Amino acid sequence: MDNIELNQYPNDTKGKIVIVDDQPLNIKILHQIFSEEYELFMATNGEQAIAICQKVLPDLVLLDIEMPGMSGFDVCQHLKADPETAGIGIIFVTGHFDEVQEVKGFQLGAVDFIHKPINPIITAARVKNQFTLKRQSDLLHSIALLDSLTGVANRRHLDQRLPELWKQCCRSKLPLSIVMLDVDFFKRFNDRYGHQEGDHCLRLVAQTINSVLRRPMDYIARYGGEEFICILPETPLSGALQMAQRIVDAVRALHIEHLDSCFKEITISAGIASVQPTSDVTWFSLIETADQQLYHAKENGRNQVFGLEVS
Template sequence: MTPTNTILIIDDSPDTIRLLSAMVREQGRVLFATSGAAGLELAKVQRPQLILLDVEMQGMDGFAVNEQIRRDPDLRGSAVIFVTAQSSPEAEIACLDAGAVDFIPKPLNAAVVQARVRTHLRLQAALTALDELANQDGLTGLYNRRYFDRQLAAEFARHRRHQLPLGLALIDVDDFKLFNDRYGHQRGDGCLQEVAEALRDGARRPGELAARYGGEEFVVLLPNTTPDALERYGDWMCRRIGALGIAHPGASAAPHVTCSIGLCALLPGPDDTAEAMLHAADMALYRAKRAGRNRSVMAGPEPQPA
């Protein structure tokens, strides 16, 4: 299995944790927690592909932990395998009905544990690949607008809960219609692909997301990003796209392909919305174009409703 897999063991027995860790350590990075509450906090940070969850724990039991996992949008990609001393058909049915992908009875058998973990890591990888294909823009390979809209809503809600600053950059290729008219749509597609690659390479921090928003317009979501950091990102991305050196002699801003960027950074409050934030970035993009293109412009500190 790929070493990028993360397996989280949640069990209040150190002996069971040691035993399970030894069984699955070759299949991924193994983390552990000795209580349900600690396991949930660790899962939110690490977002493991697979959680091995003990049913019988003091305090918050496995079913309660699993219910919290199922309700948390940040953890919906984590599969849960229940581990329990209860091996009756009724116990197995209860685990599966609760939303677990599998059930491992105690005493633990190493071959069984390894086979089931291996199987579900493979299934998780296949599901991830299918999700990525469905969420991908066919031309550029970036995420598509549908996926971006979902992620913006989720990140906006998360940043509101944790009171973190969220950054958004709306990016438009300057005078792109003129480029297509001069060189044709095939070279136009190639131009968009090069710009998309620059945006993809520029989204390096965890959680950063670049998407094609439509036509020659792109959008980048930048979690936990202050206004100052977002302004630096906008200036840097303008230079980066200009440095691609794609000839565009008919353009108004420069003899090569450039972009205009509208920026919005916000610490989401109870009355703010993701739609208003996107609208503010769009208005900032409009001002960047009016000011001569090939630049980034920051929206006001509070996005105005559309």
């Protein structure tokens, strides 16, 4: 659980709102309503609003429509066109009710409208509703990325995370290692001890791998049935070999009885692929290599680590 980003709001983190209005008086009124509960940022024109949004990535923008120069609609269009800012909720604030304008606002991706003169209770309620919806959707999103059995990231999360980590590693030009791990003779374990014991075993193994990975940037996901994958940024093959050996030792040290294994207890095998991201390699081929190394570790007797530097 430690190294999955849950995108939730920890209780001590305030939601962020950008207030955009060309009239300082309106900003002042909105500021009074929200300053206690939220972290606020102010802008008096469209360009400023976009710059602030790109910088602080707020949860919500209260966006005046009628402004000299860039209108609120222009700002909205701009934010929605940029993938980085497209997810920010936009509530338009407008001086007069106009159905055509509201339709246009919703079509541009706004989540709500507030009318001036600003009624503090209605405005606060609308903003609170948006935050509740966003929290729920973020929570659902994070649950969808967790493996429910072991509590580590699932395959879907890995598919999103791996290309990001790969990009970071190419930028930093530091080595990256991928470790594929597979519990030895796990089918036999399930057959003898039952699926409940099997699930329990997988949970323990996941926790054990997680406890060996101590750096915040190290990443673990459940790859499939009894297979796990670790991504170790800034780690060359030598470091990854050490880390994987520690995992193999730690799993053995659990002393989970497995009478149908030649070791008589649960063990794990590891295959590593390491790379200097300057070379012409894709992360896809890295996984393939780690998989082949895992196969060699299995062929060679299991409960051990094999690794290869990809170039």
